[in-house]
Amino acid sequence: MGILIKAEDTTDYSYGCPPDQRPIEQHIDLGVINLDKPPGPTSHEVTSWVKKLLGVEKAGHGGTLELN
Amino acid sequence: MGRARNVLQHIIHSDKTYVCVMALHEAVPEDKIREVCREFVGDIYQKPPLKASVERRLRVRRIFSIEVQEIIGRLVLMVIHCEAGTYIRKLCHDIGEVLGVGAHMAELRRIHTGPFTEDENLVTMHELHEAVIALREYGDEKLLRKVILPVExxxxxxxxxxxxxxxxxxxxxxxxxxxxxxxxxxxxxxxxxxxxxxxxxxxxxxxxxxxxxxxxxxxxxxxxxxxxxxxxxxxxxxxxxxxxxxxxxxx
Missing domain, CATH: 2.30.130.10 (PUA domain)
Known part of the structure; x- marks a missing residue:
């Protein structure tokens, strides 16, 4: 895959934050987990555990196997 | 989590790879099984099952590959790479119909969705729990940073x-x-x-x-x-x- 350049510019490090340097709260808020779902509980239940565990209000899951 | 959740619904529409065990209802010669599985590669028609969450209308799904890995008696272990929204249970059933003996899906595990694979970065509930404890009890962020990936x-x-x-x-x-x-x-x-x-x-x-x-x-x-x-x-x-x-x- 190639990169096409249209214009050059620099970025100001006084705002924003490279993904690997985020403070931990932000890292969690903007984070994804590739979770090995245990076979018993539903994806919905596991999502709710993860939410509680991490103390985040929102969490979602990117797929479920149940109906396949 | 949090704002990152919004990304996932766009990612779930990418291709999937599954490992699946199909159970045949009667024994069939190996080469016959492999031949029929090959026939299912390409565009197939599927009607979503009764309990599906989408409209039950005949739709086309593409099967990119079916690799038969092992056949033991009536059990067929295969790796299926397919378009999102393919019903594997249905696929097994249909393969069984074509074989003339009937079949059902015995076990299923997804190993790949878009960027997510089973080999890399797969985390268990226990590992996640430990990582959270390390942060809460000892103020150690290292584990959690390994377990949680940036949305990027x-x-x-x-x-x-x-x-x-x-x-x-x-x-x-x-x-x-x-x-x-x-x-x-x-x-x-x-x-x-x-x-x-x-x-x-x-x-x-x-x-x-x-x-x-x-x-x-x-x-x-x-x-x-x-x-x-x-x-x-x-x-x-x-x-x-x-x-x-x-x-x-x-x-």
Whole structure:
């Protein structure tokens, strides 16, 4: 895959934050987990555990196997 | 988690790979099984099952490959690479019909969805729990940083457009991306396809639909080049460079 350049510019490090340097709260808020779902509980239940565990209000899951 | 959740519904539409055990209802010669499985590679018709969450209308799904790994008696272990929305239970049933003996899906595990695979970064509930404890009890972030990946990981397979700092905040407010805001992009950007809009620091700003292909985007001197479908970055993260009068009533 190639990169096409249209214009050059620099970025100001006084705002924003490279993904690997985020403070931990932000890292969690903007984070994804590739979770090995245990076979018993539903994806919905596991999502709710993860939410509680991490103390985040929102969490979602990117797929479920149940109906396949 | 949190704002990153919004990305996932766009990722779940990517291809899937499954490991599946199909149980035949009667024994069939191996070469016959392999032959029939080969016939199912390509476009197939499927009607969603009764308890499905989508409309039950005949639809076409593409099977990219079916690799029969092992056959033991009536059990067939196979790896299936298919389009999102393929019903594997149905596929097993249909393979059984063509074989003339009937079959059902005995076991299923997904090993690959878009950027997520089973080999890399797969985390158990226990590991996640331990990582949270390490942070809470000992103030150690290291484990949690290993277990939780930045949202940018989820879009690593998408074409990307890198934009100027000055173009970031208007996108965060849902405005479309105009040509002058574009700095560089990957050459796989397709007209009508999804793209990730990124900052120069490598942060994901939004998932957007491209309105032109990569080469046309480089040539464009004005006009809209992509429209956000899902904004990830919080407004106000980057300074505001746009005039508010144009956006009155949009919050």
């Amino acid at each position: 990981y989820a879009v690593r397979n998408l074409p990307k457009i890198y934009i100027r700092d000055s173009a970031v905040d208007s996108i965060c407010h849902g405005a479309p991306l105009a040509a002058p805001g574009v700095l560089h992009l990957t050459d796989d950007v397709m007209k009508g396809g999804l793209v990730a809009i990124m900052t120069l620091k490598g942060e994901l700003v939004a998932i957007a639909r491209a309105l032109m292909r990569a080469h046309d985007m480089v040539e464009a001197s004005q006009g809209i080049v992509a429209k956000p479908v899902r904004v990830i970055m919080k407004p106000g993260t980057y300074p505001r460079h746009w005039k508010s009068s144009k956006f009155v009533g949009k919050g």
